[in-house]
Amino acid sequence: MQRFLLMFSVLFSSLFFTQTRLNLIPYPQKIEFQKGTFIIPENFKLDENLPVKETAYFKKRTAGMFTFSSGKKDEGVHLVNALFTPQSVIDQQKKEKYSVDISTKSIIISSNTDHGYFLALQTLIQLLEQYKDSGKIPAMKIEDEPKFAWRGMHLDVCRHFFTVAEVKQYIDYLAMYKLNTFHWHLTDDQGWRIEIKKYPKLTQIGSKRKESMIGAYVDNTFDGKPYGPYFYTQDQIKKVVKYAQERHITVVPEIEMPGHALAALSAYPELACTKGPFEPATKWGVFDDVFCPKEETFTFLENVLDEVIQLFPSKYIHIGGDECPKTRWKECPYCQELIKKNNLKGEHGLQSYFIHRIEKYVNSKGRKIIGWDEILEGGLAPNAAVMSWTGIKGGVEAAKTGHFAVMTPGAYCYFDHYQGDPATEPNAFGGFTPLDKVYSYNPIPKELNAEQSKYILGVQANLWTEYILDFKQVQYMIFPRLFALSEVGWGTSDPNNYKEFEERVIHEFKHLDKLGVNYAKSIYNVSGKVIPSENGVAYELSTSQDQNGIRYTLNGKDPEANASIYKNPIPVSKSMTIKSAYFENGQLKSAISSQTFTISKTTGKKITLLEQPSENYSFGGAFTLVDGIVGNQKQLGKTWLGFQGKDVVATIDFGQKAQFSEVYFNTLDNKGSWIHFAKSAQVFVSDNGTDFKLIKEIAKDEILSSKGKIRLNVGGQNAKYLKVRIENAGIIPAGNPGADSKAWLFIDEIGVN
Template sequence: MPAKLTRSAGSLTIDADTVIVVDRNDAAAKSIATYLAAQLKQSRGLDLRIADSAGTAKAIVLKRDSKAGTPAEGYTLDVNAKGVRIHAGDDAGLFHGAVTLWQLLTQNEAHGPVELTALHIEDAPRFRWRGLMLDSARHFQSVDEIRALLDQMALHKLNVLHWHLTDDQGWRIEIKRYPELTRIGAWRTPPDASRDGEPSRYGGYYTQDDIRAIVAYAAERHITVVPELDMPGHAQAAVAAYPELGVTGKRPPVSPDWGVNTYLYNVDDATFAFIDHVLDEVMALFPSCYIHLGGDEAVKDQWQASPAVQAKMHALGLKDENALQGWFIARVGRYLQAHGRRLIGWDEILEGGVPASATVMSWRGVKGAIEAAQKDHDVVSSPAPDLYFDQLQSDRADETTGRIPVRDLASVYAFEPVPKELTAQQAAHVLGAQANVWTEHMPSATHVQHAVFPRLDALSEVLWSPASARDWSGFLTRMPTQLARYRAQGIVYADSAFAPSIEVDRNAALVSGKARVTLANQAAYGELHYTLDNSTPTAQSPLYQGPFETSLPATVRAVALDGQGRPLAAPRSRVLDAVSLLSRESAELPNCPGSDFRLRVQPTPDATTLAPAYSINVFDTCQFFPQARLDGVTSIHVEAARLERNYQLAHEARLVVSRPAKTEFGELVVHLDTCDGPALASMPLPDPATNPRRFTLAAGLPDHIGTHDLCLIFTAPITGPLYGLERVSLTPSTVK
């Protein structure tokens, strides 16, 4: 939403006779005009001519004037019966004005001429850092996939792509002086490679020509690309390429594991020479003022165990390894500063002391942002889990992979980048915010788009529009048009916020043979329509006005529609019969008490399909089947999958619960009520070497009556694979 918008009487029709006018010698304005024309041709089929004068034609005038008086990146936009005029003091403002005009011209999905209401807009961003972080180290995206993401960033008026290029799982940037970084460091061997669909080799990297092309493409859209090279931790891929950079001198593999690995750079002069040389090539590729050095999750075990590192630490008079990390980051920061660049890093860099010029990206909540701003450091707010787009956006059974807890569209819209604990002077250090797209569980561009959109809409408004203008209801009324734009552009967005849930009291339905059905959606927006006759619901189907009752068996189908009858999400359906009511999907099986860590993962680390997905806890292989009605139930049927235990947990490995197995490969044990309650069944797990990943288990159950929780525990050794539950079903003696 623009900062100020005033509508007035009158209108203007934009059609094929409209001309885009720019000053003859203004190459930047002409580039923006070319961009606008291309967008309009693609979205509305209008082929507008660009000229340096309109003559008698209606005109869209793009005018850049350094004396315009508009704020940085700001613009004014006027529409009247004579034409459109966009006026800005800088190129970025002119570009943002062109984007706003494109939005005004795409208020519906029609092609051809479009009528604009007369209006006046005065607009400028609230924050100067409006970012998105893309992790290309864990999973690799093609140049075209990154261009598609940049296209959307531009249309959301975001201006920073923070590009995570190196980590334990891959080194993705070509460094000509050190070819082993990509010959070895860009490729990993997946766990269980070449079996059950896993590739024998995974990876890729961006050549320097690729990077120049991406940086130029972003610059045309007024987006700065900020590269990140992680140090001193998350260094395993670099050490795999050049073992002498590490602490032990031994060559590890490029890691196939997610989590926190323990490989660090050493602190020898030769290693700093390597880093300086790498940064020389990085700075030649990226004109960004900021270079991100990471600095997070550097587990200090290798430094603590190394006599050479300890000797260096004592020679420098440093009290501990945190101080050594501060010295490390500061040394590299000074090299950047000597070359006219600025260091930015994750909030751990505060722990060892960093130069006053360092900018802090706060990810461990907002505490780092508060501390940094109070110490007069510039800050970018990027807290987990609030702005981590690898967090799931719903707890629906049909949601894809990611982390829990859920961060939905509403929570992103409610995020405030400036912590309330800061004074006005300290708050001025908050440059803005960004969302982070960590890709451990996003192996494809489809996964990335599902995670990013439409939550990026919420964040873009938080970062651009005045805080006083934030209006959740108003935002929702504009979302249907935006979703239509996504569909037209082929963006695979998540419809989780608008997808209807179909809820019933399972046990009451089993007893009575009738289900009382409640419909809702996460955003509480749109009209819900439903059917009971297996037909697809439309605007002509019954309107949901409150809970209704239906006899079993039944199939309820539902859809959420906007005010124009357009679907806000794909229809959803639910079968209601004894079999389904006595079953639970993976997402419906909560963790056992004691650990709230929870992931939803794909069958293999590099699988590219959105389903199936398994909810797991890597610390405790125990889940609950809640409120099971056991009257007449005679057996249990389980659909399960063997998953890779590719998680490095560092010091948290001690938290993994070990449950000894009684059979060779372990078993799935079902307990009554609690996890130390009576064992109702024990189902041996199949041999991993000779059986497929997905398998079924079944066992009889003793007679019980009433409603009970069931505790399901995998007792497989913690050195072996993990197991995920896809579906658990209870079978009654008589199925209705």
């Protein structure tokens, strides 16, 4: 236990601060306001016994606010005995427990450890930032500790590389908002970024690629520019790890296996099932060539892990395990013999065999493995932890079987998704994960009981960098969503009080401005939500600012300060384009948002789905298919619903008989992301909602020839109900990215004319 005193030269003030909400992120567990104020001094007097490294950090962060001096007990510094639990019996969260007691004369920090002291400093720095202009802080006592032991951020440096200085800056951001884990994604198909002395060709060959994909994936265009060689030397990695340790951040390295291995196979093709040749991938996506589970491969990976373990003192080593196509294993005589010899359950059993072998080796070195959901395939290794990304299912399965899990579902925790209107945002991978959605996440699945919930280590957000070209864009994608993640991980988020959190976010922007951070200002923009209305749909506008500042037009022209003032949801009874923006004192303060509506006889009607979309691509639910918005084929944002391995069976109730002769919808083809055109589609009608008659069928060839823009002539129909069945492509065939996995089916709007 340690208890620390920060002592200042102060003036007493009898002003009583009534309880108020502080601009702290993450918000503490408990705050008790007291009478009086603490006057922020010009000279900050520190107890000379404070932890050296953490206090040096504090001085650096507050440089320019005041000067510093130190003192002993007889100079007015009061040393206090231990009050907290002895360190020998505390768990991770208790190691991070702290209190900050601000009186009229002093600030006393109490904690179990230097880590707790460091976290207390983050709180104090935010308080000083908030009150520096007034010169006084209300007297209070803060008692605080995190709910979750793992509060992490991931960074992919393989698709695009970031310098040591930038990685350190990234770590600083985590420390500022009390995250404690940095997941460093160091190897992938597009680049090998860590020096391995035993295998120099990994960086000589695997750290560069001949070009990179640019723009939307469906464009299939490349920049023609060699990329790399880019990698971190072992000396650089040691410096990053040390830098992180000084900020109480654990660095968890990720070495991908058995899939996402093209960069490694380019250097050492003998580790593959085929002879190659291979080259680091220039496209994004998933590729068939993976590590072959032969003895020389395990020797190679064990030697690599030996060097990795020497560099990273983390308890866990991340071994990937995700998105490993089984195509090559199916065709490989060695793999098939191995399956037979060990009585494995096919290629999924071989994946489990692979992970078990690696885990046994990592365990022999005193470490544990953690991997993505797919390490569950064929049975989870005995001591492995799961990082649940495809949803919550992997985490639930792990916890129910006594394995630890970190929750990082794409629907809430993938920061490469759009965070605002895709039309006004930089190109992103897809999906729609705005700030309020991140803030709404609860890492404890409702499927778990209290005992099982103990196996949820915590929460993490991931930043994949296919479309993130530089560090300014890294900043843009993580801020302000990192604030929401921080509070979710700390356990004090309150989705029912989101607006209050949003106010704190906007206040914290001032600090980001001071640091020169390029954060996203999406929450300032006017956001639109389509809602059902009596005559179809209405468009509801909102902003984090004064609602009276919203201006809009219905004629497709950009709004000006004298445009219509938004008061109520805008009725949309015909096809139109609504543009909106936020103005303040006659000045445009936001991006101009634009939404085009294509109205049909299904718009706003009641719709039900037999199967629900994936949580990653479910914004708006079934209503998205009848909201009057046709999706942009280059942006898998909020206007599309995505279904993995499922057919779309949608039933629309017109309310009364409706006449129509055309049914339309759009589907996508983006094989690199496992998205395939529909296999077939059928249209049915009914008058009672029970007995349906098939009126039109379309096969795959017609869907392909239409390039996914389906327009079906169904003759003259007069029916109360319409049912559309759109068949998923099913299992992805060999020769395609993600072979043997379930295909994705994307649908945007089901309309009739």
